[in-house]
Amino acid sequence: MRSLRAALRRLLHAILLGLVGAGIVHIVVLLLVPEFSERDAWSRLSMASDLYRMNRLDAEAGGAPVVKSVDPLFYATACRFDLEEGMVRIKAPGDVPFWSVSVYDRSGHNIYSFNDHTAAGGKLDAVVLTPAQMIDVRKDLPEDLQGAIFVEAPIDEGIFVIRSFVPDESWKPIVSRFLDQSSCELQDF
Template identity: 40%
Template structure:
């Protein structure tokens, strides 16, 4: 009787673990994971703003107090520089790898000058850059990407309708471009 109860308990625990694994891995099997959806917005190395809930043709931003833009990128051929500045009360950046694991996050309070200036690179690329750091990267935050692909989510706060134009301009002017050192 004791071994029968033990077998039932082990079977139930195993079934529960199997169900959890299946549920957590389902997005990657269906192609509806966050990275795949961000890639579908358009070309890489460009921020795409998310639309408000009323516009069904574009990806949806469901928080009316925040404006959001996303950029899919690849550091395979070189570092990617994220840059944005403007008169917004708050902004935040989150960088994810292709498996949607958060790699890095920051906001305007933790930036050097209040502007977004971040460089994403592989460990080898960062070593080469640090040997002779270009002057334009002296204030930039260097972020190491273990994988070669990922996406960035840039959000800004819109406390009142009067700040909407500034928030929209901030996201429209944000850049997510390959970095080339000016010689």
């Protein structure tokens, strides 16, 4: 009988100790949420530069990368934009083995992706705009936008990311030039 009571006490003590420990861990996690939420991609890019400015994301650009890249065979650049100010046009000159593009909302959710196989002639020329802006552009499409890829995004603020494949050392300067010469510009049409 005594051993049963002792075992029940130890079990109750372990359960109470586990609940107190879980409560402490829960409080610590809640207190750390603001610390981690301020380090998202949008915040890091905003500390690096203004809207409509391309920022290299790979370490090859010099210094620590703004956002860590998952694949060392890809170089990347990104720009933040605000569609409330108008449409944004992204262009990059030159030819590289492969490029891909992603449009993210401010929270980091992927809205749209495409690559060089989608683009006319493999050239990067894209316009990101809201559905309302798309209606206005369709009324009178400017001639210089005839070959552009239109990305209708139901967002206000977002991030445009260009990634390019670097197959070997000889391609590093070409891919770097491609990304460094890319542009992200506010458009008024």
